[in-house]
Amino acid sequence: MTGQSAGATRLGGDGFGDALRRLRAAQKPPARSAPAYSRFVNRRIGRYLAAWAYTARLTPNAVTAISAVWTFAAILLLVLFPPSWLLGVIVAVLLLVGYAFDSADGQLSRLLGTSSPAGEWLDHMVDATKVSTMPLALAVGFYRFQVVPVPWLLVPIGFAIVSAVLFFGMILTEQLRRRTRGAVPLAEDAPGRPSWLRAIAVLPMDYGVLCLSFVTLGAVPVFVTLYTLIAAATTAFLLLAAAKWFRELRSWTPARPDQKGDLR
Template structure:
């Protein structure tokens, strides 16, 4: 076998459990990320370089939405760029495990890129809708989605630092049935990127995008409540720093 085949085989054997993970991430994105990680390995790229390329692809999708006329071609181009960036977002961690080059600094860089990516995608969508003259309420939904995605990401990250129990939603528990992965499709970020293609037909996009916002808001509210209750239960063991 050549180096690419060896790398993909090794990555496949060490793949994270997919139990409870959203369907697109579980069955599509991780597989694409595995192949991208193998290509990066053959090319001699570092995990940090893959992280930065992932971010640049996402920025490319935003540029398409903000500056090109709304059309089927631009909508599909933006979707492809976003999905490619998402695949590389999975590839950097897999490459780090493959090459034993994982680091705290690399994990920090990955989180910084992630913390910027999703809010900026919603900002790009808001600008795209505004520039196309679509209803003001749709721009407001996009801006609210921006705030929601940013605050939920921060809350999840902070909960993970404060308490491993609070960070654990049980989403990756072994034995979780496959239907759970399909139930999570509406708030998988990959679903959002696919929905971007519907900008080719704005009325359909507005229905799908608004639906994603409503579902994501409901799930985020439940998640935040769960994390707060878990942290509250550990309060007596918490000794604040002076």
């Protein structure tokens, strides 16, 4: 999820196994709210991909680009072809591989110790694009092939809005938390250990679960039901999270009056 400079240092003779061991040691603790698939499956797959990328001498930015190719290929297929079991499986696989590479770029960057603002910007731009274009592509494809009643298309259109706002809210909240200088704790600094219960409870908001839901694309009524439930759960999560974020940030008062223009 971050980038690297051209002069990144790699230890000579490092093989796949060595890189994998170093990646395990370089892992950052998972967020307490990390859902089960992202935490227990995607991070692990991403670790293996990061070790492969390391031995292939790829940069984190190159891994981000690979993630984008897999992801946007799936999104394009949703527009071009009518729903079917084969399409659903292909789209799910493409999205899941793209998601794994999305985890790998950040792990590779930590392994190399070469994080950069440009790399983080690139990763966030790709993520912001995919969370908005995926539901819109689904709506366009369903409209083209007339497989659902037109009013249902409001669900993916609304989901595109919710996804964009949620992504922006998470990024902005973390940036503002950093400006509080400890008055509002960062997400990774929150007390307590991640729990299985929390990881399972937030599964409906897991991007990996959304990707897996496309496996049912051949049974449109089933897919529509799953997708609607995921969209509704994500909307509820956004409303609850936004209220929590606002309360946290409102509790912090800037030290100088001249900061009021920025943070109200």
